[in-house]
Amino acid sequence: MKFWVQYVQYYMDHYSSVVITKEEGLPDLRDKLFISVLLITFPICLLVYIPSIIVSIKTNQFIIGLFDTIAMLVLVLIFFIKYLSIKNKKLLFNATFYILSIVLSIYLGIKGPSFTILICTSVMITLFQSKRAGLISIALNAIIFLFIMAIVPIKSTSLTFFQEYTLVEWIGVGVNLIAFNTLLVFSVASLVNRLNESFLKEKNLLASLKRESLHLMIAKQKAEESDRLKSAFLHNISHEIRTPLNAITGFSALLTVPDNSLEEQTMYIESILKGSDQLLSIVNDIIDISSIEAKSANNQLSKVNLNSRIEKLCNQFMPVASEKNISLIFKTAFSSERTEILTDQSKFDRILSNLISNAIKFTLKGQIILGYELKDSEIEFFVSDTGIGIPSELHSKIFENFYQVEQSFDRLFEGTGLGLSICKALVGHLGGKIWLHSESGSGSTFYFTLPFVQPVPITDARTRAPESEKTSLPRQITALVAEDDDINFSLIKSMLKTQNIKVIHAVNGIEAVEICRSQKNIDLIIMDIRMPGIDGYTASRQIREFRPDVVIIVQTAYYEDKEAALKSGCNDFISKPFSKEQFISKIRENIDLS
Numbered sequence: 001m002k003f004w005v006q007y008v009q010y011y012m013d014h015y016s017s018v019v020i021t022k023e024e025g026l027p028d029l030r031d032k033l034f035i036s037v038l039l040i041t042f043p044i045c046l047l048v049y050i051p052s053i054i055v056s057i058k059t060n061q062f063i064i065g066l067f068d069t070i071a072m073l074v075l076v077l078i079f080f081i082k083y084l085s086i087k088n089k090k091l092l093f094n095a096t097f098y099i100l101s102i103v104l105s106i107y108l109g110i111k112g113p114s115f116t117i118l119i120c121t122s123v124m125i126t127l128f129q130s131k132r133a134g135l136i137s138i139a140l141n142a143i144i145f146l147f148i149m150a151i152v153p154i155k156s157t158s159l160t161f162f163q164e165y166t167l168v169e170w171i172g173v174g175v176n177l178i179a180f181n182t183l184l185v186f187s188v189a190s191l192v193n194r195l196n197e198s199f200l201k202e203k204n205l206l207a208s209l210k211r212e213s214l215h216l217m218i219a220k221q222k223a224e225e226s227d228r229l230k231s232a233f234l235h236n237i238s239h240e241i242r243t244p245l246n247a248i249t250g251f252s253a254l255l256t257v258p259d260n261s262l263e264e265q266t267m268y269i270e271s272i273l274k275g276s277d278q279l280l281s282i283v284n285d286i287i288d289i290s291s292i293e294a295k296s297a298n299n300q301l302s303k304v305n306l307n308s309r310i311e312k313l314c315n316q317f318m319p320v321a322s323e324k325n326i327s328l329i330f331k332t333a334f335s336s337e338r339t340e341i342l343t344d345q346s347k348f349d350r351i352l353s354n355l356i357s358n359a360i361k362f363t364l365k366g367q368i369i370l371g372y373e374l375k376d377s378e379i380e381f382f383v384s385d386t387g388i389g390i391p392s393e394l395h396s397k398i399f400e401n402f403y404q405v406e407q408s409f410d411r412l413f414e415g416t417g418l419g420l421s422i423c424k425a426l427v428g429h430l431g432g433k434i435w436l437h438s439e440s441g442s443g444s445t446f447y448f449t450l451p452f453v454q455p456v457p458i459t460d461a462r463t464r465a466p467e468s469e470k471t472s473l474p475r476q477i478t479a480l481v482a483e484d485d486d487i488n489f490s491l492i493k494s495m496l497k498t499q500n501i502k503v504i505h506a507v508n509g510i511e512a513v514e515i516c517r518s519q520k521n522i523d524l525i526i527m528d529i530r531m532p533g534i535d536g537y538t539a540s541r542q543i544r545e546f547r548p549d550v551v552i553i554v555q556t557a558y559y560e561d562k563e564a565a566l567k568s569g570c571n572d573f574i575s576k577p578f579s580k581e582q583f584i585s586k587i588r589e590n591i592d593l594s
């Protein structure tokens with residue numbers, strides 16, 4: 001089989017102009033069949049030619065010898081002439097055998113190979129050309145028989161062929177031959193069609209198999225990549241968590257030693273706070289990425305003064321930059337009054353903080369410049385550094401979850417690989433885009449845009465400018481804190497201590513509902529979600545039925561909690577962990593203090 005395929009290929013390369021296309025349709029199949037038949041017929045005819053010439057000379061049938069030679073020469077022509085088109089080759093091939101079979105039948109009579117060749121020619125025509133051509137050849141055969149039957153009664157013809165049978169016998173032979181011929185042509189035509197159908201089916205199957213295996217390969221590569229990134233993330237995260245945790249536990253233990261000096265105590269407390277901030281930022285990253293994955297796009301729009309926000313952020317990062325001897329420069333574009341836009345301040349802060357913190361982290365010396373420009377209906381922000389830069393082929397990768405350019409375990413820079421994917425998602429939520437210009441070793445500039453939407457006066461209590469969190473509330477309010485965890489309750493109680501807020505504790509959802517029912521003076525409920533008995537959602541729903549006016553703020557750790565809490569009738573939510581400032585401003589936003 002292998003030899004045959006090589007033989008066909010060799011012939012097509014050297015002696016044929018046929019180009020078998022990859023689009024294997026019926027015409028291609030017929031061309032292939034013709035070439036195969038030609039390759040078998042040619043050597044067989046060559047072998048048969050010599051003895052048949054000898055026989056024709058010995059029996060003085062020179063005409064047969066002559067036609068045999070002509071047929072052989074035409075076959076050689078068909079076989080070797082490369083530039084003869086396949087269509088003409090087929091035509092010549094069929095015509096040669098047709099004429100040969102008629103000549104043979106006339107000279108050798110019905111007992112010779114003539115009728116076999118005639119039938120074979122019809123079959124080959126059906127095979128190479130079409131069913132229609134095959135039927136035409138049958139019609140031609142029928143005409144030949146009619147012609148013979150017309151000649152037979154004329155006894156004067158000298159050719160023995162016509163005298164061999166009586167008219168009735170000729171009719172019998174002719175009808176049988178044509179019937180057999182028709183049967184063969186129809187069978188071959190249907191065979192070719194079936195063959196073609198199964199070729200097409202096989203081809204489609206192969207194509208879909210190829211597609212499937214390609215999809216599988218891509219999915220496998222993605223799964224492997226995500227597995228690798230997750231392992232790297234877990235390795236980083238355990239390092240990123242353990243380091244600040246180590247500082248917190250270590251310095252907390254040192255604080256309990258009785259003979260610490262005041263300076264030492266201050267230093268320990270500062271280190272504990274620094275460690276907690278680091279830990280909080282990691283936890284925030286993880287919470288943010290999971291909430292982004294849960295498609296959180298709720299923007300809390302408010303008036304944001306760009307100059308003062310950016311200055312505030314710069315001041316926040318100034319100590320870290322100075323520690324590394326890096327200058328942090330803010331280039332203002334407009335005067336303060338013109339830079340007010342309507343956007344989600346916490347998302348804006350998060351995007352810019354991540355970019356500034358990265359710029360500081362990946363810059364060893366030099367400067368960081370940040371600023372913005374108004375471009376048509378958008379504001380384009382930039383954070384440019386003189387740091388280590390990023391190879392251009394990784395520019396899109398670094399926005400993927402967990403991706404870090406430096407991936408070895410002894411990496412120089414800390415991080416979880418989540419900052420930029422959070423930036424990208426948040427910029428998307430705010431209706432902008434993010435990109436960068438950078439080359440390895442020559443610094444990076446990150447750009448992002450936000451729609452330039454000028455604020456209109458907003459009356460919503462949520463968007464009122466925050467009052468000073470340091471002063472207590474203008475009137476006393478009563479807050480019910482539904483919290484099963486004692487430490488969390490103590491923390492909340494301490495945060496509310498100086499705020500003119502009377503605190504009542506409920507240790508689970510059932511107790512929260514009961515207290516609310518019995519004490520009508522409760523203005524605010526701080527509701528935990530996961531509690532024994534009934535959970536925070538159910539408790540909120542039940543309370544809403546008899547206290548439609550009470551403000552319920554849910555403290556949550558998961559994004560899904562926020563959506564469900566709002567559906568259960570709660571007014572607002574605050575994500576754990578939260579600072580005292582965030583907590584108080586959340587209460588002020590929701591409580592009517594007039």
Ligand code: ADP
Pocket residue numbers: 354358359362385387388389390398403404405406414415416417418419420421444
């Ligand atoms: P990480 O927590 O590692 O900083 P990010 O998602 O913020 O995660 O950034 C992903 C990666 O992009 C970083 O690990 C770093 O390789 C590269 N990168 C981000 N910002 C910069 C920058 N300013 N200069 C050089 N590389 C950067």
